[in-house]
Amino acid sequence: MSTQVQVVPASTAGAMIWSLMKRGLNEVLRVPGAAVPGMLAPTIFLLGLTAVFGNIKELPGYPTDSFISFMVPVSYLQAAGFSGAATGVNLARDIELGWFDRLMVLPVPRWALLAGTILSASLRVLLPFSLLTIVALIFGAQWPGVGGIVVAFTIGMIFAAIMACWTVSLALIFKTQSAAPLMQAGTFILVLFTAAYAPLELLAGWLHDVAVINPVNHVLTAVRQGFIGGITWGDTWPGLVVLLGMLVGFAAIAVNQLLKFGK
Amino acid sequence: MTTAALATNGRATVSLAKRGLRQALRRPQFLAPLVIFPSLMLAANTGGAGRATELPGFPEVHGFLDFELAGAMMQSTMLAGVSGGIALALDFEIGFIDRLFAAPVSRYSIIAGRVGATSVLGVMTGIWFLAGGLVFGAQIQAGVPGAMVILALVWLAAAAFALLASALAIAASKASVVQGIFPIVFVIMFLSTAFFPLNLLLEPAKTVANVNPLSWIADGMRGPIIGELELGTVAKAVAGIAIVAAIGFALTGLTLRRRMRTG
Amino acid sequence: MAAIEARGLARTFSGGVVAVAGIDFDVAAGEIYAFLGPNGAGKTTTVRMLTTLLRPTGGSAHVAGFDVVREAHKVRSSIGVALQEAALDPLMTGTELMILSATLHGIASSDARRRATALLERVGLTGAAERRVGTYSGGMRRRLDLGMALVHEPRVLFLDEPTTGLDPLSRRAIWDEVRTLNRDGTTVFLTTQYLEEADQLANRIGIIANGSMAAEDTPEALKAGIGHAHLEVRLAEGEAERARRVVARFGECMHAENGNVSVSLKNGAADVAPIVRALDEAGLVVESLDVIEPTLDDVFLATTGQTLEGAGAGADANAGADRAADEDARADRGAGADGAATNGGKHSRARNSR
Numbered sequence: 022m023s024t025q026v027q028v029v030p031a032s033t034a035g036a037m038i039w040s041l042m043k044r045g046l047n048e049v050l051r052v053p054g055a056a057v058p059g060m061l062a063p064t065i066f067l068l069g070l071t072a073v074f075g076n077i078k079e080l081p082g083y084p085t086d087s088f089i090s091f092m093v094p095v096s097y098l099q100a101a102g103f104s105g106a107a108t109g110v111n112l113a114r115d116i117e118l119g120w121f122d123r124l125m126v127l128p129v130p131r132w133a134l135l136a137g138t139i140l141s142a143s144l145r146v147l148l149p150f151s152l153l154t155i156v157a158l159i160f161g162a163q164w165p166g167v168g169g170i171v172v173a174f175t176i177g178m179i180f181a182a183i184m185a186c187w188t189v190s191l192a193l194i195f196k197t198q199s200a201a202p203l204m205q206a207g208t209f210i211l212v213l214f215t216a217a218y219a220p221l222e223l224l225a226g227w228l229h230d231v232a233v234i235n236p237v238n239h240v241l242t243a244v245r246q247g248f249i250g251g252i253t254w255g256d257t258w259p260g261l262v263v264l265l266g267m268l269v270g271f272a273a274i275a276v277n278q279l280l281k282f283g284k
Numbered sequence: 285m286t287t288a289a290l291a292t293n294g295r296a297t298v299s300l301a302k303r304g305l306r307q308a309l310r311r312p313q314f315l316a317p318l319v320i321f322p323s324l325m326l327a328a329n330t331g332g333a334g335r336a337t338e339l340p341g342f343p344e345v346h347g348f349l350d351f352e353l354a355g356a357m358m359q360s361t362m363l364a365g366v367s368g369g370i371a372l373a374l375d376f377e378i379g380f381i382d383r384l385f386a387a388p389v390s391r392y393s394i395i396a397g398r399v400g401a402t403s404v405l406g407v408m409t410g411i412w413f414l415a416g417g418l419v420f421g422a423q424i425q426a427g428v429p430g431a432m433v434i435l436a437l438v439w440l441a442a443a444a445f446a447l448l449a450s451a452l453a454i455a456a457s458k459a460s461v462v463q464g465i466f467p468i469v470f471v472i473m474f475l476s477t478a479f480f481p482l483n484l485l486l487e488p489a490k491t492v493a494n495v496n497p498l499s500w501i502a503d504g505m506r507g508p509i510i511g512e513l514e515l516g517t518v519a520k521a522v523a524g525i526a527i528v529a530a531i532g533f534a535l536t537g538l539t540l541r542r543r544m545r546t547g
Numbered sequence: 548m549a550a551i552e553a554r555g556l557a558r559t560f561s562g563g564v565v566a567v568a569g570i571d572f573d574v575a576a577g578e579i580y581a582f583l584g585p586n587g588a589g590k591t592t593t594v595r596m597l598t599t600l601l602r603p604t605g606g607s608a609h610v611a612g613f614d615v616v617r618e619a620h621k622v623r624s625s626i627g628v629a630l631q632e633a634a635l636d637p638l639m640t641g642t643e644l645m646i647l648s649a650t651l652h653g654i655a656s657s658d659a660r661r662r663a664t665a666l667l668e669r670v671g672l673t674g675a676a677e678r679r680v681g682t683y684s685g686g687m688r689r690r691l692d693l694g695m696a697l698v699h700e701p702r703v704l705f706l707d708e709p710t711t712g713l714d715p716l717s718r719r720a721i722w723d724e725v726r727t728l729n730r731d732g733t734t735v736f737l738t739t740q741y742l743e744e745a746d747q748l749a750n751r752i753g754i755i756a757n758g759s760m761a762a763e764d765t766p767e768a769l770k771a772g773i774g775h776a777h778l779e780v781r782l783a784e785g786e787a788e789r790a791r792r793v794v795a796r797f798g799e800c801m802h803a804e805n806g807n808v809s810v811s812l813k814n815g816a817a818d819v820a821p822i823v824r825a826l827d828e829a830g831l832v833v834e835s836l837d838v839i840e841p842t843l844d845d846v847f848l849a850t851t852g853q854t855l856e857g858a859g860a861g862a863d864a865n866a867g868a869d870r871a872a873d874e875d876a877r878a879d880r881g882a883g884a885d886g887a888a889t890n891g892g893k894h895s896r897a898r899n900s901r
Contacts, residue, residue, distance in 0.1 A: 058464070058467065061467050062467055065467050065470050065471055065474070066470070068474070069470060069471065069473075069474030069475075070474070071486065072474055072475070072485060072486050072488075072489035073474055073479045073480045073485060073486075073489065074329075074332075074333045074336070074479070074480060075485075075486040076336070076339060076480075076484045076485075076486065077333050077335065077336050077339070079339055080335050080336070080338065080339065198313075199311070199312070199313040200313070201313060202312075202313050202316030202317065202320060202321075203316075205321075206316070206320055206321070206324065209321065209324050210324060213324065213325075213328035213332070214327070214328065214331070216332075217328065217332055218328070218329075218332030218333045219332055219333065219335070223335050224331055224332060224334075225330065225331045225332075225334035225335070225348075227331060228327075228328075228330075228331025228332060228334075229331075231331075288653075289620075292653040295650055295653075295656070296650060296651050299646075299647055299650040299651065300647075303636070303639065303643075303647060306638070306639070306643070307636070307638050307639075310638045310679075311638065375636075378634050378635075378636075378637075379630060379634030380634045380635065380636055381634075382600055382628075382630055382634060383628070383630070383634055383648075383695070384651065385599075385600055386598050386599065386600060386623055386626070386628045386630075387623060387648075387651035387652060388620055388621075388623040388624040388651075388652060388653065389651055544602065545602055546560075546561070
């Protein structure tokens with residue numbers, strides 16, 4: 022198995038990636054209602070969990086009196102997870118229908134094939150992000166400032182790309198949409214087994230231990246800036262390091278699976 | 285209906301129920317939403333909001349897990365109902381339902397078979413959560429009789445939800461439409477006492493939960509876990525199930541008759 | 548008593564779409580009756596009414612002596628149905644499906660397995676019986692479909708396009724099975740897009756077009772009703788005009804392509820020798836001769852104004868499109884359930900002489 026990376030002119034690679042990215046966005050742009058589940062689900066969870074668990078803000082040591090402000094960053098990451106999962110499921114469907122074989126016989130570098138698909142996940146996540154932000158503000162969330170929104174959205178988009186790499190890998194391994202629950206479970210665990218509902222100090226013993234070692238907890242902390250407290254480099258850089266590491270790691274797995282695909 | 289016809293219809297119902305169970309067990313991707321995601325959510329809720337037992341007004345419980353088990357079972361039961369509807373809709377999509385409708389059995393027997401399978405699936409998930417809860421430290425205060433009552437409620441509730449989902453499946457004949465009600469399931473659950481006590485919910489969830497039959501069902505499942513077996517609580521749960529079942533039965537009859545008229 | 552009897556049978560869908568406009572026909576017990584028609588003609592709608600899957604909006608029908616509306620249950624007990632889609636549960640094995648079918652038809656469990664095994668052997672699926680149907684080929688699915696329709700030994704068997712999409716070998720296997728069933732006394736009501744299939748199997752053929760019966764008779768009578776056989780003669784270049792004047796005294800000269808000459812044979816093949824002698828005496832060189840009998844395609848064209856695109860290799864591609872159109876039509880509830888594939892094929896002649 023060759024591990025050489027094919028070198029193509031930047032303009033050609035860019036055009037290929039752009040085309041594949043646009044195709045990846047077709048589902049939400051051309052299919053009426055296709056974007057709705059991805060937007061509705063995280064919003065329902067945000068409002069539902071707030072309505073149900075909102076009063077835990079009364080616990081001593083809770084850092085805010087606005088539970089929804091504490092939760093909305095979690096919803097951003099959930100939305101990023103859903104977007105990533107949708108990308109993987111769509112790829113699995115393409116594989117089942119034989120469409121993916123068409124792409125594989127094209128003279129497109131394998132990394133470019135993936136880049137376009139994964140970029141589409143990053144972009145489509147802006148839809149649920151926007152809805153979540155509007156709904157959260159309507160229901161009393163603290164306005165994080167433009168800086169907070171930029172930080173949250175940027176990190177969220179990168180996280181969506183990471184989740185897309187994960188789900189694309191599963192799609193390439195299992196080659197069936199039946200792997201969807203596995204894709205979704207992965208993102209679920211990464212996002213919710215963190216200081217999602219409450220700060221670390223208030224988590225139950227086992228979840229505290231898991232959240233401490235879960236790298237996504239740093240990502241959550243970074244996204245939470247502005248909604249809870251201010252934006253500091255100290256709260257930002259750990260999340261960025263985690264994102265970089267996860268992106269490199271999951272992207273490598275995805276490319277590796279693509280190179281093995283069909284062999 | 286003659287005795288022979290009753291026997292034939294009975295056998296048909298049992299055969300179709302077995303088929304439904306077999307289908308579910310052979311399609312792991314349909315089982316996952318019933319078991320894996322409610323389990324993950326139970327873990328996240330318990331770990332993240334576990335200190336809620338310290339809030340003033342929270343009922344006396346052995347542990348937050350004990351309180352949350354009913355929510356997980358409710359979630360699983362409702363999703364089992366939806367899965368049954370999806371499976372029925374798939375039968376319509378692939379034309380298998382025509383084969384069943386052309387057979388000399390009552391159409392209601394055919395639906396009863398599907399409902400039967402779903403109700404058994406519900407009990408299986410109920411056992412999963414009760415057993416899992418015990419493993420992770422929960423206690424069923426009402427003992428074995430309490431556990432039996434809980435499973436009986438789960439069985440009936442799953443059948444009731446399956447009736448509702450069947451009506452939708454018959455009307456829409458498309459699995460994607462039935463699948464689309466997943467978010468609604470969560471909305472209805474968040475607007476009940478499935479996950480938190482009524483007095484500690486935020487408005488307007490509290491007001492809705494107060495009149496939501498699903499609250500009665502959830503409280504009925506929870507009662508024997510966190511306290512003694514109370515006839516009133518169980519009766520209220522049965523009444524809640526009866527309301528859901530009555531609506532489901534009426535809608536199923538309506539859609540089935542319309543289907544027989546229009547083909 | 549007829550096995551199937553339709554009187555003014557009609558079905559109008561919501562929106563005023565008339566799928567079946569009041570048709571009359573009888574199918575005698577023990578007969579194989581082929582029901583032909585272009586897409587959208589009303590075939591599948593008719594079958595669905597006769598099999599109690601759809602209520603007629605007009606007229607009446609009796610199957611095995613029972614009214615399809617008032618005695619639907621008795622109809623279902625008497626019929627076997629293999630519909631246009633081999634609708635099978637892909638997660639079940641052949642054995643499981645066969646036993647399920649037996650159970651649904653009231654066969655006791657002790658007998659169900661025995662019958663399932665026998666039917667699976669009959670349709671040649673013993674080796675695949677314990678495999679999930681999702682792994683079966685199209686031909687295997689069709690055979691299982693047929694087996695399931697037979698498990699309760701029905702008096703009347705409805706086959707809706709049973710060989711669409713099958714390779715020639717599988718198609719012949721199905722034909723053989725249908726003939727065997729019929730020899731055993733089963734009445735077969737068959738819809739098909741393949742004229743050859745109707746010609747091979749059917750005792751009588753009914754042709755439906757635009758929701759109405761266009762013709763009904765034996766294949767031979769239908770073909771004879773179109774006209775005589777004709778002789779098509781290919782000659783050397785430039786001799787067609789002279790040849791036409793020679794053959795004109797034997798029968799009606801018909802338009803022929805590519806410089807050929809075509810003449811009707813009033814007395815069938817007996818006219819061939821005199822025509823050839825006449826051409827020879829006129830010094831005309833005959834390069835080839837074909838005796839062309841009227842075909843069902845000709846019958847179809849004459850009665851419906853259309854050809855069936857299913858008369859040959861193109862059928863499979865069209866069948867797929869028809870199925871997709873069929874599903875759309877069913878979903879919209881606004882058209883007859885036969886789908887709406889286009890039907891613009893050229894009139895073609897089979898060159899086989901009988």
